Amino acid sequence: MVGRIWAIALNTFREAARIRVLYGVLVVVVAANVLAAVLGQLSIHEDVRLAQDIGLAGISIMGSLTAIVLGVMLLYAEIQRRTIHAIVSKPIARWEFVVGKYVGMALVLSVLVGLFAIAMALMLTVDGDGVTMAVVKALVLAWLEVLVVAAIAIFFSSFSTPFLSGIFALAMWTLGRLTPDIEAATHAASPSIGIVARVALEIVPDLNLFAVSGHEVSGELVSVHDMFVSWGYVAEAAAHGIGWIVALVALACVLFERRDFA
Amino acid sequence: MSELAIRVADLKKTYRTPFRRRRVEALRGVTFAVERGQIFGFVGPNGAGKTTTIRTLMGLIRPTGGSATILGHSIRERAARYRVGFLPESPYFYDYLTVGELCDLTGRLFGVAADARRKRADELIERVGLGRARTQSLKKFSKGMLQRAGLAQALMNDPEVVVLDEPMSGLDPIGRKEVRDLILELRARGKTVLFSTHILSDVEALADRVAIIARGSLQSEGTPAELVRRSVLAIEIAVRAPDAAAADALSTAPATRLRFADGELVVSVPPDTDVDAWLARARELGATTLSVAPRHETLEDLFMRQIAGADDSPAAREGRT
Numbered sequence: 001m002v003g004r005i006w007a008i009a010l011n012t013f014r015e016a017a018r019i020r021v022l023y024g025v026l027v028v029v030v031a032a033n034v035l036a037a038v039l040g041q042l043s044i045h046e047d048v049r050l051a052q053d054i055g056l057a058g059i060s061i062m063g064s065l066t067a068i069v070l071g072v073m074l075l076y077a078e079i080q081r082r083t084i085h086a087i088v089s090k091p092i093a094r095w096e097f098v099v100g101k102y103v104g105m106a107l108v109l110s111v112l113v114g115l116f117a118i119a120m121a122l123m124l125t126v127d128g129d130g131v132t133m134a135v136v137k138a139l140v141l142a143w144l145e146v147l148v149v150a151a152i153a154i155f156f157s158s159f160s161t162p163f164l165s166g167i168f169a170l171a172m173w174t175l176g177r178l179t180p181d182i183e184a185a186t187h188a189a190s191p192s193i194g195i196v197a198r199v200a201l202e203i204v205p206d207l208n209l210f211a212v213s214g215h216e217v218s219g220e221l222v223s224v225h226d227m228f229v230s231w232g233y234v235a236e237a238a239a240h241g242i243g244w245i246v247a248l249v250a251l252a253c254v255l256f257e258r259r260d261f262a
Numbered sequence: 263m264s265e266l267a268i269r270v271a272d273l274k275k276t277y278r279t280p281f282r283r284r285r286v287e288a289l290r291g292v293t294f295a296v297e298r299g300q301i302f303g304f305v306g307p308n309g310a311g312k313t314t315t316i317r318t319l320m321g322l323i324r325p326t327g328g329s330a331t332i333l334g335h336s337i338r339e340r341a342a343r344y345r346v347g348f349l350p351e352s353p354y355f356y357d358y359l360t361v362g363e364l365c366d367l368t369g370r371l372f373g374v375a376a377d378a379r380r381k382r383a384d385e386l387i388e389r390v391g392l393g394r395a396r397t398q399s400l401k402k403f404s405k406g407m408l409q410r411a412g413l414a415q416a417l418m419n420d421p422e423v424v425v426l427d428e429p430m431s432g433l434d435p436i437g438r439k440e441v442r443d444l445i446l447e448l449r450a451r452g453k454t455v456l457f458s459t460h461i462l463s464d465v466e467a468l469a470d471r472v473a474i475i476a477r478g479s480l481q482s483e484g485t486p487a488e489l490v491r492r493s494v495l496a497i498e499i500a501v502r503a504p505d506a507a508a509a510d511a512l513s514t515a516p517a518t519r520l521r522f523a524d525g526e527l528v529v530s531v532p533p534d535t536d537v538d539a540w541l542a543r544a545r546e547l548g549a550t551t552l553s554v555a556p557r558h559e560t561l562e563d564l565f566m567r568q569i570a571g572a573d574d575s576p577a578a579r580e581g582r583t
Contacts, residue, residue, distance in 0.1 A: 007370035011356065018358055085350040086415065089320035090371040091343045261322040262277075262314070 004092045005100040012104025016070055022112065025066050029116045032058040033123045048129040049225050055120030056138050056224065060211055063113050063146035064173055070105050071153020072165035075256075084261055095253035098158065102249050105150050113143045134228035138213060141234060144241040145210035149173050151248040152205070158252035159259075175200060176207030180215070205244040209237045267333060267423050267454035268296040268319065274327030275314055275478075288314045290478040291328065296456055296471070298422075301449050303469030304458040305561075307569055311478040312458040313351050316427045319456075320348050332423060344372070347421035351428045351458075353412035357401035361392050361411045364400065365418050372419040379418075386414040391440065405432035413444065424448055426457040430464055442468055462562050472561070474568050481568040490559040494533040500552040501544050503527045508547040526552065 016022065036054035075098070078084040087097060117139050121131045152172050156165035175182065182204070185197035208215065212233075213224040222228050275289040289311050296302040306312045317323045319330055319337055335342035355364050365383035374382065387393055390410040395403065400411060409432050416424060429445070430438045445455050445468055459465060465472055466486055473483040482489055499517075502525050503509040509527045513519035517529040517540065527549070531540060533556070541551055 003373060004371055007367055011367055014358065015356060082350070082354040083356055085317070085320075085322055086348070086353060086355060086368075086412070087371065088322055089343060089346075089348040089350070090368065091340045091373075092371050093340055258324075260277075260324060262317065 001096060004096050005103060008087070008092070008097055008100025009104035009107060012074060012101050013107045016074065016105065016108040019070070019073075021069065022066065022108070025062050026112065026115055029058045029062050030119045033119045037123045037126060048124065051120070051123050051129075052135060052138075052224055055116075055123065056135075056142060056213070059113060059116045059120070059139065059142045060145060063109065063116065063142060064149040066112060067105070067109055067146050067150035068153045068166060068169045068173065070108065071150050072157045072162040072169060074105060075101055075154055075157040075252075076162045076165070079259075079261060082261075088261060094257050098154070098253045098256050099249060102151065102154050102245075102252075105154065106147055109146050109150055110143065113139075113146055132224075134224045137228055137231065137234050138224045141210040141212070141237055144238055145207055148176075148205055148207065148210075148241045148244050148248075151245040151252075152176075155248040155252045155255075158255040172204060173207065175204045177211065179204065179206045179208045206240065209240055265298055266295050266331075267298045267300070268302075268330070268456060270294050270315070270319070270328070270330045272328035273315065273318060273325055273330055275318060275323060276326045288478050289318070289325070289328075292475065292478070292480050293328075294473045294480060294483050296454060298454050299449065299452055300454055300470045301445060301468050302454070302456045303465035303472045304456060304475065305460065305462065305465050305472060305565065306458075306475035307460055310475045312460075312475055313427055314478075315475070316351075316425055316456075316458055320346070320425060345419070345422040347416035347419060347424045349409075349412045349416040349424075349426045349429055352405075352431060353408055355400050355408065355411065355415075358399055360397060360399055361387055361403075361414060362396055364411060364415050368415040368418040374419065382418055382420070383414070386417055389417075389444075390414045406434060406437045409433055409437070409441075413441070421453065423454045423456070426455065428459055429457055430459060430461060438464070462560075462565055466561050474565060476569050482564070486561055490561060490564050494556040495559055495563070496530045496557045497533060497535065497537060498528060498530050498553075498555050498557055499537070499540065499544075500526060500528045500554075501541075501549040502552055503544075504548040508549055511547055512544055512549065530557070 033051065033055050036051045039054075040048065040050040078087070078101075084097075088094060120135075120139075124131055124135070149169070153165060153169040156168045160168065179201065182197050182200050186194050186201065212222055212229055215222065217229055217233065220227070271293050273289050273292040274287070277286045277288060278284070279286065292311065292315055294302075304312050304315070314323060318325050319332065321337060321343060325337075330337045332342040333345055356367075359367065362383050365386060366379055369379035369382065387396055390413050392407060392410050392414065395407060400408065403411060409429065413426075413429070416426070426445075429441050433441060442464065445457065448455050449470075457468075469486065471483065471485055472489060474481040474489075498520065501512065503512065503522070504525075506522075509519075509522045512527060513522075513529060516535050517531050520528040520530055522528075531537070537554060541554075544551070
């Protein structure tokens, strides 16, 4: 089982590594870090803050968008190009195939986030402040968010076209980032809005957990530049993210099991 | 141990068009069996249901009715695919891989150990004639080369049953002969081969048993000798006629002119015709006999007859409405 999943994962990694857009994304993120460093020099005492904010935002946004693109493309492409015929006809369970695709995608995204992080760390080192533990925690959280977004994309891709999957995944990512606002809406005057907001909170992963800098956690304002969350919080967020990843990939497996490859 | 390599019983597949407005019956209760060590030819025109049957056997399509087993295992079980090699129709593979990497990926999915994978891939790549293209990515392969790569990956697990969907498709005459030789070699090694085609000469040359499918229904199944009528359908007579007038005179009933060119007249007469009397009359008109040959039914005749029958069937008429 592990061998088959790993074979699909490695092949997915190899396939994704050939997608030139990924190299474009890498260039954009590195350029954003360089820009942050340059802008930081122009500001007074804000150089490190700018480098950290732009670097982390780049990882979170570009990483999530890349996860959506990869997630909706890689599974669908197998069906559209009929490469899946030569794979599913082998003694591999369909769920092993889906899990293998996810693991391969997660590997690619992890390497990408790793490269983003290295670029950011270099800029922070050039700025003289280096990489603080708060930044490390923020990077881990951003990486977890990217992995959850990849699971969202692969879930939609298991039953829909890339275009629709992309729209759905983008909508879910946006809603996931707006969970504090959705929570506020549960107390809205209109009962119908309250119900919709409560349902949305149940079916949308709370991605705001992974981008807490500048928000309140347990009643206290946390910031990557000052007081940030503890490792305990990171572990809790990781457990939340892993829970969503397992649930979404499992649902994708169930839906994929029912498909015909005619 | 079951003597049947493949058993298909009343296999059905119905697709529903979007919004469930219409049902399309791709398979209407297909039943056949393939014994171990046989070459089984699955014949039908385009859209007959050959590929749907094969994809259902290989777990790509879920049947809506009936059952099928491979080497005694239900096709719903993963175990059914462990000892099966499969070449899809017009195979599409990851074009960034080399043929060696494709074989390696296939071997991994079958759980073949690394050393055995490398050795087997090397043997098969040479066997299918891709030794010189070993380092090229599949993107640069021609259709025929892809077909050969597909055959190599289909044999990576040293399968007991080999299922080939249109294996001669896209191959030049040399490639077709090589694939035919490979299929015969597989049978000689005790393997069972099920292959689909619409090229009847391939079936006549290779198959121990043949099934003809049209409009999702099996029309007939048996050995080529069982299927075609052994009785004489007609007698074809070729004579050299002195002129067009003689050719016209010899083309009257019971004879039917098949062709007349360069003084050579070929006619077909019913099997109960007094051929001696007909030839005597030809000689009187100045013609000389070139050949007299009985014509038996061929697989192509049977195929055309059955396809026409399927098109006129109530089910087919229903499908057209």
